[in-house]
Amino acid sequence: MLVIVLSVFGNACKRTPKPKADNLQLPVIHIFTDEEIPWDERIPCDMAVVTGGDSVVWSGKIKCRGGTSSKFYKHSYAVKLDKKQSLCSLPANRSWILNASYIDKTFMRHKLCYDLFNSMGDNDIAPKCAYALLRCNNQPKGLYVVMQRLNKHVLNIDDNDPDAVIFKEPKIFYPEKQMPDPAAFGDNYQEQTFPDFEKEDRSELMRAFRKFIQQTPDVEFYAHIGEWIDIQNLIDWNLLLQFTNNGDGVKKNFYLYKKNSETPYRIALWDCDHSFGRDCDNERNLLERLLDERQNILIDRMMKSPEYREALKNRYHELRRSGVFSYDNIERMMRENDPFVRAGLEENMKLWPFDSENYYDSAGYDEEYALILKFVPLSLQRLDDLYQYHE
Numbered sequence: 246m247l248v249i250v251l252s253v254f255g256n257a258c259k260r261t262p263k264p265k266a267d268n269l270q271l272p273v274i275h276i277f278t279d280e281e282i283p284w285d286e287r288i289p290c291d292m293a294v295v296t297g298g299d300s301v302v303w304s305g306k307i308k309c310r311g312g313t314s315s316k317f318y319k320h321s322y323a324v325k326l327d328k329k330q331s332l333c334s335l336p337a338n339r340s341w342i343l344n345a346s347y348i349d350k351t352f353m354r355h356k357l358c359y360d361l362f363n364s365m366g367d368n369d370i371a372p373k374c375a376y377a378l379l380r381c382n383n384q385p386k387g388l389y390v391v392m393q394r395l396n397k398h399v400l401n402i403d404d405n406d407p408d409a410v411i412f413k414e415p416k417i418f419y420p421e422k423q424m425p426d427p428a429a430f431g432d433n434y435q436e437q438t439f440p441d442f443e444k445e446d447r448s449e450l451m452r453a454f455r456k457f458i459q460q461t462p463d464v465e466f467y468a469h470i471g472e473w474i475d476i477q478n479l480i481d482w483n484l485l486l487q488f489t490n491n492g493d494g495v496k497k498n499f500y501l502y503k504k505n506s507e508t509p510y511r512i513a514l515w516d517c518d519h520s521f522g523r524d525c526d527n528e529r530n531l532l533e534r535l536l537d538e539r540q541n542i543l544i545d546r547m548m549k550s551p552e553y554r555e556a557l558k559n560r561y562h563e564l565r566r567s568g569v570f571s572y573d574n575i576e577r578m579m580r581e582n583d584p585f586v587r588a589g590l591e592e593n594m595k596l597w598p599f600d601s602e603n604y605y606d607s608a609g610y611d612e613e614y615a616l617i618l619k620f621v622p623l624s625l626q627r628l629d630d631l632y633q634y635h636e
Contacts, residue, residue: 269588272296272333272377274343274389276307276322282381284309287325294332294377303330310342313525319345319387319597323394333375333391340394342372343379345387348527349518350599350613352376352586355390357578357617358489358517364569365481370400371514376585378592387596388589395500395513397439404439406505410447411439413515414497417455418541423496438500451501454510458543467550474510474543480553480560482512483544488570488624492536493519495544522620528605529616532623561632570628575621579614586610 275293282288287306294301305326309315322343329337346352359371372393379386393399395411402409415435416425427434435448454473457466470476486494498516503509519525524534538544547553564570590610600607608616628634 269584270297271388271585271588272375273380274332274377274391275380275383276324277382278307282307282309282320282322284315287323290324292324292326296333301330303327305339311345317345317347317603319347321345321389329398333377335373335375335391335393336399338393338396338398340396342392342394343377344390344392346390346518347597348525348603349523350604350608350610351579351617352388352390353579353582353617354520354523355392355517356582357575358485358491358520359392359514360578361488361569362481362485362514365485365564366477368475368478368511369481369514370395370511372399376582376589378589385592385596387593388586395502395515400500400502400513401504402439402502403505408506409439409503410437410450411500411502412436412451413438413500415451415501417451417458417501418496418543420540420542423540439502455542458546466546467552470547472509474512475508476553476556477560478511479543479547480557482514483538483547483557484561484564484570485514486536486538487628489517489520490522490530490532490536490620490624491517491520492534493525495536495538495541521617523616526605527603531616531620532627558632561628562634565625565629565634565636570625572618572621572625576618579617583614 273295275295276282277291277293278288280288285308287308290305290307292303292305294303303326305324307322307324309320310323311321324341324343326339326341329339331337332341344355346355349355356374359374362369362371363373372395374393375391377389377391379389395413397404397409397411400411402411413436417435419425430436432446433442433448435451437447440447457469457473461469482499485491491498494514494517498519500513500515501510502513503511522529522531524530538548561570568574587610599609
């Protein structure tokens with residue numbers, strides 16, 4: 246496949262001046278495979294990345310990815326390179342997600358949430374993201390959000406520590422009657438991603454954590470919950486869910502990980518298209534439907550503690566005073582993302598029109614951009630009232 250890749254690019258390796266902001270050129274990621282990309286297993290691929298006048302070629306494996314988003318014609322992909330590489334100027338990693346961001350017409354909701362969470366504290370981790378155009382076997386696929394996969398390198402896991410572990414969406418915060426069907430997940434029900442589940446099953450840890458949340462008497466629970474989970478990290482996650490009204494993220498769409506034997510579990514953010522004025526199915530939601538924290542058995546129990554509620558209030562005040570939670574901060578972040586999105590928007594819309602049957606309405610990019618900016622002051626006002634914040 247490498248010969249094919251090099252013949253496609255010709256003189257692409259010659260250096261050209263870095264494009265100016267008013268003539269921005271997105272990186273173009275080319276994926277080459279010998280067969281159609283499957284859903285169930287990775288197949289070999291070559292990835293060629295053209296940035297300005299520079300190009301590089303790497304080998305790896307690729308597959309389609311996604312849950313509910315798999316019903317859309319524009320697919321997301323998971324790529325695992327043979328070696329760690331820096332993709333689109335992001336920190337080097339082997340595993341990457343090429344997120345179609347189909348349902349989000351701004352291509353920003355994931356990135357806004359991730360960037361916010363990353364800015365909230367040293368122990369608040371979310372994927373770093375960039376924008377690129379994608380080609381698969383020379384066929385254009387449109388604009389994509391390039392995302393780090395949350396693996397042991399991104400989460401700073403000590404892989405020599407016997408207590409280090411990562412779970413993607415463990416089923417421990419669901420109310421009893423809403424627990425997902427185990428048949429849909431096979432043996433790895435808690436979706437352990439590190440260490441290798443086939444070599445070492447640590448799902449008992451999640452059963453023990455859930456049992457502690459459900460059955461421990463109040464005095465013991467509140468005295469020892471901080472030994473199980475990083476309370477400050479939990480508070481930041483809780484507040485971000487509230488600010489973005491991410492009801493889909495209350496029970497799922499997160500990673501739960503433990504760096505080593507000296508640290509408690511922490512939450513890392515994942516999958517935030519249900520936010521900033523839209524539900525996960527793309528239905529408009531300017532706070533007509535609020536997230537229900539009672540659907541998370543840990544947050545529900547923590548909310549019964551006056552000390553936890555006071556800590557939420559104090560932390561919210563900090564985030565407001567610092568400007569992290571503010572209209573100006575969100576508007577700035579969107580303004581910085583805007584040129585990159587617009588650079589790929591025309592090509593994307595030709596392939597995936599915004600008035601297709603998959604959407605609740607035919608709002609275009611500018612209307613959707615304005616919707617987020619309309620949502621932000623509404624959400625801040627609601628939380629200002631809830632936490633008695635006055636500028």
